[in-house]
Amino acid sequence: MNGVDIQADGYAIEVKRLIKSYGEHHALRGIDLNVKWGDILAIFGPNGAGKTTLLKVLATLVKPSAGDVSVAGFNLKQDAIMIRRRIGVVTHQTLLYDDLSAYENLRFYGKMYDVSNLRDRISQLVAQVGLESRIHDPVRTLSRGMQQRLAIARALIHDPPVLLLDEPGTGLDQHASAMFANILNSTVNKQRAVLMTSHSLEQGAALSSRIAIMADGKIAYEGSKQMDISNLRDVYYQCTGVKD
Numbered sequence: 001m002n003g004v005d006i007q008a009d010g011y012a013i014e015v016k017r018l019i020k021s022y023g024e025h026h027a028l029r030g031i032d033l034n035v036k037w038g039d040i041l042a043i044f045g046p047n048g049a050g051k052t053t054l055l056k057v058l059a060t061l062v063k064p065s066a067g068d069v070s071v072a073g074f075n076l077k078q079d080a081i082m083i084r085r086r087i088g089v090v091t092h093q094t095l096l097y098d099d100l101s102a103y104e105n106l107r108f109y110g111k112m113y114d115v116s117n118l119r120d121r122i123s124q125l126v127a128q129v130g131l132e133s134r135i136h137d138p139v140r141t142l143s144r145g146m147q148q149r150l151a152i153a154r155a156l157i158h159d160p161p162v163l164l165l166d167e168p169g170t171g172l173d174q175h176a177s178a179m180f181a182n183i184l185n186s187t188v189n190k191q192r193a194v195l196m197t198s199h200s201l202e203q204g205a206a207l208s209s210r211i212a213i214m215a216d217g218k219i220a221y222e223g224s225k226q227m228d229i230s231n232l233r234d235v236y237y238q239c240t241g242v243k244d
């Protein structure tokens with residue numbers, strides 16, 4: 001059970017006519033996108049398509065230039081603080097403190113979110129991501145893959161209803177990827193939703209229930225996953241002009 005309320009009758013994520021410009025450059029050029037509760041949406045797209053920018057807007061890390069965004073039923077313009085309590089975020093930066101141990105990092109974030117039974121929650125997550133043997137080692141001594149597993153645990157510490165994951169598979173070996181798939185499957189229910197970006201069509205499609213393809217700051221395709229990987233590669237090529 002989440003420690004925060006959500007508006008479960010609406011969408012988990014609702015984006016209307018979203019535009020984000022950096023000076024003259026339009027990174028997002030009118031995004032319309034809905035994510036239902038219970039969905040795991042994987043977003044694909046070539047470098048520079050706008051995937052990270054979209055995720056950062058949803059995570060309240062980047063301000064939109066125009067458009068309407070709601071996350072967990074809260075409007076980004078009015079209720080960014082309410083959104084922040086309801087999201088778990090993995091970005092290209094791990095947001096971990098290098099000199100603190102894995103345990104200390106999780107305790108720090110757990111306290112920040114006022115997580116109850118924090119010790120038990122940390123033990124549960126550390127077991128889920130398979131970091132038991134390194135839990136008291138400083139983060140800087142962990143491999144990139146281990147740091148990524150810890151970043152995933154950090155994002156989950158407060159049991160957020162909405163997960164925003166920017167290339168969460170980065171640095172994960174096959175075993176860790178399988179562990180991550182298990183975590184997603186056991187976490188997501190009708191009161192949770194996930195939006196993730198992925199560079200790998202194969203990996204992203206395996207993890208998700210819906211897919212979207214971005215090209216040039218727009219959603220070029222959005223739909224359920226009712227196609228095999230070779231069809232998905234064709235659709236990706238048609239949308240982006242890039243071969244996966």
Ligand code: ATP
Nearest residue numbers: 022025026027045046047048049050051052053054
């Ligand atoms: P990648 O797969 O390489 O991570 P992406 O699809 O995530 O790419 P974004 O990182 O969202 O793409 O970038 C979209 C566009 O916006 C790119 O052209 C990028 O150069 C530009 N951009 C992103 N952040 C900034 C910024 N802070 N200032 C100026 N331009 C930016």
